[in-house]
Amino acid sequence: MVDIAIIGGGASGLIAALTAGGAGRSVCIVEKEERCGRKLLATGNGRCNLANRDFSLDHFHGSVLSKAETVFETMTPERLEEFWRQLGIDFVEGDRGKLYPRSLQASSVLNVLRRENERLGVRVMTGTEVTQVKPVKDGFLLSVTERSEKEKTLSQSKLKARKVLLCAGGKASPAFGAAGEGAKLASALGIRIAPLSPAICRLRADSPYLKRLMGSKTEGPAVLRVDGKPVMEAEGEILFTEEGLSGPPILDLSRAAGEALKESRFVEVALDLAPDYPEGRLFAYLMERASRLAMASAEEMLEGWLRKQLILPVLAEAKIDKNTPAGELDKKQLSRLQSTLKAFTFPIKSLDGFKDAQVTVGGIKGNEVTEKLELVKVPGLYACGEVLDLDGDCGGYNLTWAFASAVTASMAACEAIAREEDK
Numbered sequence: 001m002v003d004i005a006i007i008g009g010g011a012s013g014l015i016a017a018l019t020a021g022g023a024g025r026s027v028c029i030v031e032k033e034e035r036c037g038r039k040l041l042a043t044g045n046g047r048c049n050l051a052n053r054d055f056s057l058d059h060f061h062g063s064v065l066s067k068a069e070t071v072f073e074t075m076t077p078e079r080l081e082e083f084w085r086q087l088g089i090d091f092v093e094g095d096r097g098k099l100y101p102r103s104l105q106a107s108s109v110l111n112v113l114r115r116e117n118e119r120l121g122v123r124v125m126t127g128t129e130v131t132q133v134k135p136v137k138d139g140f141l142l143s144v145t146e147r148s149e150k151e152k153t154l155s156q157s158k159l160k161a162r163k164v165l166l167c168a169g170g171k172a173s174p175a176f177g178a179a180g181e182g183a184k185l186a187s188a189l190g191i192r193i194a195p196l197s198p199a200i201c202r203l204r205a206d207s208p209y210l211k212r213l214m215g216s217k218t219e220g221p222a223v224l225r226v227d228g229k230p231v232m233e234a235e236g237e238i239l240f241t242e243e244g245l246s247g248p249p250i251l252d253l254s255r256a257a258g259e260a261l262k263e264s265r266f267v268e269v270a271l272d273l274a275p276d277y278p279e280g281r282l283f284a285y286l287m288e289r290a291s292r293l294a295m296a297s298a299e300e301m302l303e304g305w306l307r308k309q310l311i312l313p314v315l316a317e318a319k320i321d322k323n324t325p326a327g328e329l330d331k332k333q334l335s336r337l338q339s340t341l342k343a344f345t346f347p348i349k350s351l352d353g354f355k356d357a358q359v360t361v362g363g364i365k366g367n368e369v370t371e372k373l374e375l376v377k378v379p380g381l382y383a384c385g386e387v388l389d390l391d392g393d394c395g396g397y398n399l400t401w402a403f404a405s406a407v408t409a410s411m412a413a414c415e416a417i418a419r420e421e422d423k
């Protein structure tokens with residue numbers, strides 16, 4: 001029997017293990033993939049955006065928020081930063097307060113965690129999936145299925161533990177491991193789960209222009225409109241894909257877009273293609289440009305000022321024939337051109353699926369866990385990370401949550417064992 005069994009060797013599982021190992025407990029991580037921390041390696045485009053200078057609870061969403069508030073009162077961002085420093089990870093700041101390891105390599109974060117777990121004697125079972133968690137008299141019995149890639153066989157066994165930490169993640173980007181198994185294990189124990197949906201993902205748009213725009217980029221603000229009203233704005237590089245929009249600002253808007261779509265509301269994203277020109281000045285500039293290039297066609301007039309792939313879609317949206325001589329464009333047409341350039345609008349039909357999403361909305365509901373993240377209905381079982389109904393904005397908030405919740409739950413499990421031993 002081990003003191004603590006950890007289901008999932010991802011971001012939260014690895015930190016939970018070294019916390020419990022550091023407290024002198026015997027620990028076993030059970031990870032269904034061949035290696036621990038596969039998703040961690042993919043974070044921040046391989047650079048691992050660990051945290052953010054701009055920390056506030058406003059960046060987190062979901063029914064576990066009130067419990068998260070308590071978690072972060074103890075596991076403050078400063079304490080987390082010190083925790084990383086002690087492991088040898090110093091931070092460097094990127095855009096919008098994003099904090100990365102100074103090496104800018106997610107692999108260094110994973111190596112440090114693996115090494116520390118090894119030093120502490122944490123046992124790691126990879127290629128092994130937990131299929132059932134059963135509370136028994138003095139702890140838990142886990143049913144595990146071990147996969148042997150070499151012999152192409154599956155073998156079943158049981159693992160006994162005094163306490164269990166469910167660190168099995170959500171359902172986003174299942175190619176890296178977690179595919180919703182955590183919610184299923186919890187649900188089998190009668191735990192209520194808020195419906196799972198993807199977030200921090202691309203948006204699928206309903207637009208005739210995507211074929212032409214696919215692969216091109218623009219830089220500027222993107223405004224999310226719900227039922228015609230602007231609700232959120234994000235800025236940066238926006239990419240046009242075959243099916244819609246991508247890029248950091250789009251990922252930022254995706255959660256709010258998803259929530260509005262769930263309520264069957266009309267969702268659009270408006271792109272400002274001329275952020276360096278305020279509205280009135282843009283009109284004056286277009287008038288001047290049209291007269292300067294009077295002999296050119298409307299299409300030619302925009303070349304050299306607007307990205308080539310955008311010109312025809314913008315003219316079509318502004319209902320201007322591309323062959324109209326620039327000198328013949330009237331004020332109404334130029335005004336429509338200005339409006340289109342300031343708000344080139346894409347109706348959004350859906351979010352990209354879980355396949356390419358970075359985080360899961362939903363999970364174990366807030367009133368199913370205590371402030372120490374122990375499951376109310378199953379004492380001795382703790383949950384942390386993305387398996388809980390809490391998701392953070394893009395920018396390091398999800399890993400912050402995975403780490404802070406893991407330390408909290410793991411320390412609580414160790415303290416509970418110590419209390420039992422003192423009796």
Ligand SMILES: Cc1cc2nc3c(=O)[nH]c(=O)nc-3n(C[C@H](O)[C@H](O)[C@H](O)COP(=O)(O)OP(=O)(O)OC[C@H]3O[C@@H](n4cnc5c(N)ncnc54)[C@H](O)[C@@H]3O)c2cc1C
Nearest residue numbers: 008010011012032043044049130169177385386396398399
């Ligand atoms: C491409 C990408 C980039 C990202 N970039 C960032 C970023 O830069 N900053 C940021 O803050 N967040 C980022 N995220 C989000 C962040 O990685 C996750 O929120 C975080 O990893 C969640 O940690 P976790 O431990 O809860 O789950 P995971 O890290 O997903 O770990 C769960 C583990 O449990 C294992 N598992 C599941 N079920 C079982 C089972 N039954 N038995 C055994 N093992 C099981 C899985 O294989 C997996 O290894 C990114 C996500 C993706 C997909």
